[in-house]
Amino acid sequence: MTAATPTSGVPVKQGWLNRSLNAIERVGNKLPDPAVLFALFMVAVWVISWALSDMVFTEIDPRSGQPIQIVNLLDGSSFAAFMAKMVNTFVTFPPLGVVLVAMLGLGVAEYTGFINAGLRSILSVTPKVLLTPVLIAVGILSHVAVDAGYVLVIPLGAVIFYAAGRHPLAGIAAAFAGVSGGFSCSLFIPSSLDPMLAGLTQASARLSSHPAAAEMLINPLNNFYFTSASAFVIILVGWFLTDKVIEPRLKQTQVDGDPATLPTMDALKPEERRGLRFAMLSILISVAALAATAYPETSAWRGTDGSLTHSTANLMQSIVGLIFILFLIPGVVYGYAAGTVKTHRDVVQGMSKAMSGMGYYIVMAFFCAQFIYAFGQSNLGALFAIKGAGALKEMALPMGVTLIGIILLTATVNLLVGSASAKWALIGAVMVPMLMELGVSPDFTQAAYRVGDSSTNIITPLMPYFPLIVVFCQKYVKSTGIGSLIALMLPFSVSFIVVWTCFLLLYWSLGLPLGIGSSYTFPALP
Template sequence: MAEVNATTSAPAPQGWLNRSLNTIERVGNKLPDPAILFALFMLAVWIISWAMSGISFNEIDPRNGKPIQINNLLDGAAFTTFMAKLVNTFVSFPPLGVVLVAMLGLGVAEHTGFINAGLRSILAVTPKMLLTPVLVAVGILSHVAVDAGYVLVIPLGAVIFYAAGRHPLAGIAAAFAGVSGGFSASLFIPSSLDPLLAGLTQASARLSSNPAAADLIINPLNNYYFTSASAILIVFIGWFLTDKVIEPRLKNTAIDGDPANLPKLDPLTPAERRGLRFAVLAMLLSIGLLFISALPASSAWRGTDASLTHSSAPLMQSIVSLILVLFLIPGVVYGYAAGTVKNHRDVIQGMSKAMSGMGYYIVMAFFCAQFIYAFGQSNLGALLAIKGAGALKELALPMGVTLVGIVILTSLVNLLVGSASAKWALIGAVMVPMLMELGVSPDLTQAAYRVGDSSTNIITPLMPYFPLIVVFCQKYVKSTGIGTLIALMLPFSVTLLALWTAFLMCFWMLGIPLGIGASYEFPAIS
């Protein structure tokens, strides 16, 4: 394969964009280790919460209908509660279980050689120029499986690019852009985020004083046409930026990971081809059994409303467990058929190897979990969201400008509050009823929120999966830090924010339907 880590390769372009990104990378990498950074953020939240706990605010918290109040985390009761819940806060941190359980199955599949052989066979028939758009599209498609893209698609993006002779960090960037930057997009298949946001929009609409709000029903697919069309836009943005901006900039970034653990693009041996045939057959049989068991209307995989795709359906709640099984089975079958596994101890060794590589992430996850818990308990994020929405309301700007304002407000709040549902519960409770009174439908307000929520996911270290992406990068480039990843993703974030907002404005101005049962206008109060 092509040598991609040679320091004698052509110099990276030194235009203003590249110089700016290099500066961001240098400054960002001078920050403390991510684990210490989260610890410092937590201390700052404690101090700020203490300083602001005595201040009275007029803003109403939509969660309880009372004036919002900052909670003093240094108060005796609050601090002892924090200490008492410290262990549970860590072990119940959502990304921790998702990552570790999924990595057990992926670890076996990687250790036995199944993933490597499968990727090499795909690369043999896939044109190199189409790797980027396909990877971004798969990242967007992964939203159907909730957070599976973070632990499955992003690391595989690096593997695919490296095996094809391209820089692995560019593969991570392209996959990250699809999985997280395009989080609100959907490649023709609805995601679990659709009913979740629609439910919150419905609740927010009920707060309106408009009499017509009493009969309003929000369809869970009210943004379906817009998010599906957005997926195509994001694929082209990711394709262009990865190939024309990110990869040229990475030319002088040496790959110094352990060569023994990095993929090779060698022809498949007869044993590997035999193992791959049996493994793919085992995977297809497993998926077939899952499909057959989920097909009946009375299937236990379905939720109370008989849906398979609702966030409450057992199938959706079992995605990570299914990743474990659907990679463990073919991984083991491949190992025995190809001769890379002799007994069960080899399988356990693959799991252990995967877990040993997650040690650094586990340390970062501990501090990240404590910070997010403290920040949520302090109410600082809620105050910022409500004050921002209130300020936007008071400006009384033209409708198009207001929609852009919602996008920008959401993108800024997203830098501090990671949960999409938490942000929308706060912002939506103010913006949805306000705009309804001005004649704007909740469907359009929700679409504006989704654009802002996705665009800055990929540049905030406070996003729960951000430390994991840093770890994936360090497998190939050991010096990767927060600044490296932010500089890598900033072009995607800025471009998505600008072009996706313009895309929404085009939908609105041309009257293109946003989704099923959606509208742009709502009967304004006369």
């Protein structure tokens, strides 16, 4: 193995950029936990609803044809109703069941080693010239296992680059760009993020005063075509930056980690190869069985209109269940074939481990659900949407400019709030209803959000896995710090947000489909 040459450590420039990022870090560290933020926002909604409940507004609520009225949530009857519905509000919160069910299957696949072996298999047979794009693509593919890419693909990226005689930090940068910078991409395989965001979008859409909002159903794959196409944009941009910008800069950065502690990429063992063969066979059989049962015109998977892709079709409503099954089956098959699973108790243990890691999300979901409910009951969302839509109509800004604003807003908030679902619950509750009033579909608004959400993941120290990436870097370059990693990833972040935004606008201008059962427009109010 060869290491990169000269000097010691990654230089950290104390310019205006680092000073600004340090200031953002200090401010961000002072913010409460997202769960507490939702609780505080809920209290704020209560107080604001009380303060505005006696005010008279001229805006007309299309649902009733009457001037909109803010409901005082601190009124005795309203508060009692809130408390009585608290449990139901939580258990019926759209993203909750979706995420937990998907994670049961994904958890088994990860626990048995199927995902680990599959990623190692892909990376081990990659030609050297395609090392960078394939590593970024694998980072994007890792999203099906939610956070598996952070703890698996990123350190493996350093290993395979180091083994190939390239700088290991370039491998970390490329993998980090795919896993986190391309977090909203889905390379032809749905991830648990898709139904999670769609569930939040549906909850936000139903806050709208639009007559059609109450019955609106958001397909979990409403951005699937766009996010799959976006994966190629991220791969190409990341490939160019890694090979032409990042790696040349790292030539002056010496690899000074302890050689005895530097990891190696273990080849797949015979039992792991056997497990992968049986697991892939089980996937083919499962997909073939699904296709065979869905093909007939009388298939139970179809909707009443015979469609397989309409949001009311059983197939579309079963996306989360299918994610569960299509990862559970190969995960179990791999486990038994590779010897990582001995009994059914090991499978249950995998599910239990996955659920134990969801404890924080469940806490956040509880407070998020209560905030969404209070926001909707107060009519504040409807008031903000109608007033915001009126202001945007008067400004007469091109829709493209409005979408760019959403992307930049999201990218900025992302520097302070790390959770994708937490940000979308906050931003979507206002932006989705407001743009529906202007005739923009929730699907299109969600697509704009996803661009902004991913682009700045890789430069915010508040992202939960950011310190872990610093530790990975320190195994190779001991002097690596937060500023070093930010400087390493900043070219990716800036390039992603510029190129990806342009791609979204081009995609829209060409009228290409965003996803299954989605649209760009929504019936605008007169």
